[in-house]
Amino acid sequence: MHDFFHTFFDWSEIAGALPSLLGEGLRNTLLIAVLAIIFGLVCGMLLAVLLLSRRRLVRLPARIYVDVFRGLPAIVTVSLIGLGLPAAGIRPFGRSPLGYAVVAVGLISAAYCAEIFRAGIQAVPAGQMQAGRSLGMSYLKTMRLVIVPQGVRNVLPALTGQFIVDVKESSLVYLLGLSVGQRELYFIAQERQAASYNASALVAAGLCYLVITIPLTYFVNWLDRRMREGRPARAGAEEPLPEPALAEG
Template sequence: MHDFLHTFFDRDELLKAFPSLLTEGLRNTLLIASLAIVLGVVLGVLLAMLLISEHRLVRLPARIYVDVFRGLPAILTVSLIGLGLPAAGIRPFGREPLGYAVLAIGLVSAAYSAEIFRSGIQAVAPGQLQAARSLGMGYLTAMRIVVVPQGVRNVLPALAGQFIIDIKESSLVYLLGLGMGQRELYFIAQEQQAASYNSSALVAAGACYLMLTVPLTYAVNRLDLRLRAGRLRPESPDSRDSLDAAAPVTVAVPTRKV
């Protein structure tokens, strides 16, 4: 028992690890994950729009992208982009590994986000698009103003869950050899563990990850419950009567309640 406690919960090693983890590691983990999430959401929406296209030649490149990046292990994608691109002379971020780390995690996130957005958009009733078009909106305008916002609302819990995965996958960028000031949580803990042959630093890093992911997990669950409650909430008779009365006169584009 003493050896177990010394290996995983050594007080001196924990006190040595936490300052760097909380200042440098936590900051860079959040930076990498946040930028990757932004990249994943933007690219994911664009890919989702391609995936729902009626033209096969438009869908095909997006489908190939999604299948490839969802099929490859994330650690392989990080290695190919972070180590392979600079070795091949493709250096959009120079010699700074942080940029390649964000790109790699963001590209993986985009593949999963694209499927999330696609399912949410296709879950919107076709009448929403038809009603918007009847008001004179073009296809792209109707998708941007009417359909896509409702689709995103449908998949907010799943999208938030993907954000949690992005935070955890940011630990894979240790492969790129981040320099001082750029190290994330796992990199710092792994360095200390290798120097001391003690796993207490890894336990400290795990605690930091839990500080990020556990509150987000509960927030996702609460959001899911609220959205489900909104979908199941019955409409009042007055609101149904008013909608029925207005139907012959105007074409409404209703939104789902939350």
């Protein structure tokens, strides 16, 4: 039992790891996750619009993208982007692996965000489109001002959940060999574990991840309850356009 606690809960090892984990690792983990979710939200919305197109040739490329990046293990995507592109001479970020890490996690996030947005937009009642068109708005303007805002509001809990996934998947970028100053939580803990043959630093990193993910998980649950109860998640939320009245025969 002593060996177990010494291996996983060596407080001197945890105390030695915490400054680097909190100062460098936590900052870079959040940086990678935030930039990846922004990348994922922008690309995911564009993909969702393509997936909703009535033209098969427009939908097909988006569907292939979503299926490929949702089907590949995240570690394979990170390796292909972060190691494969520089090896092929494609170096948009130079020698810095941080940019490749953000793109790799962001590409995965975009595939999942696309399906989240698509489901949210399709959940908006069809009458909302009819109402917008009856007021003289074009299809694109109705989508931009009426359908998409309601669809996004429908999926806010799912998008927050995707951010939690991005935080956890940021740990895979240790494969890219981040330099000092760019290391995320897992990379720092793994380095200390390899040097000391003690897993306490990994436990400390796990606690740091929990500090991020547990509050976000409860926030997702709270947001989901508010959505289900029909109360707007923010003050002053606009009401949807009324459906046009049908002319009586």
